[in-house]
Amino acid sequence: MQNPGQRIKNRRLKLQMTQKELAKKVGVAQVTVSQWERNNRSPRGDRLFSLVEVLNCEASWVLRGDVVPSIPLSKTPSAKNALTPKENVLLDLFSELPTSEQEQLIKTLKEKEQHYARFLTELLEPIRNLLCSPCFG
Structure with a gap:
């Protein structure tokens, strides 16, 4: 079973993006994408929502691998706007466990x-x- 870093990397490669391109679109440094892909860090909060929007997948797939990344977010409400600040805090805390x-x-x-x-x-x-x-x- 893949870890979150492997899912991020495989999805990025499937979309034919470099780490630098992904980093620019998500609004992070390239080293951050590298840390995610090596599974040294996990994307959290707003960065997670930017990442899933760019990768065109669901946050639950990135974090747990339980949803196939096939739902285009362009046809759903923005993930950033879908969660309250409390829900973002819960997601951040949950992903650290x-x-x-x-x-x-x-x-x-x-x-x-x-x-x-x-x-x-x-x-x-x-x-x-x-x-x-x-x-x-």
Whole structure:
């Protein structure tokens, strides 16, 4: 399985770009692209969004390799504008975690989401029953 650096490099080569060209389009130094490709550093925050826009792929593919880079971003809302500042902070923090910790965090967040969904269902059930009662029928 490829690491993020290998995915960045392979995608850049597929698009027939040099590191220098990619760096200029993303707004970073060439050495930064080199560090990404050697997997010494990971693109974060706005740089990640600039990178995926230039590489015409999804951030989740760059970071985790779980989405095939085939969706043209020109047909979707700008990735930079799609996330709030809090979401950018979460993405930065998440990308710094080891894979095992990322998986555990995802599992925890899914459990929290399910908990809140059950809570809302239980909270709204009396209202739903009231609205469906014969008085309103």
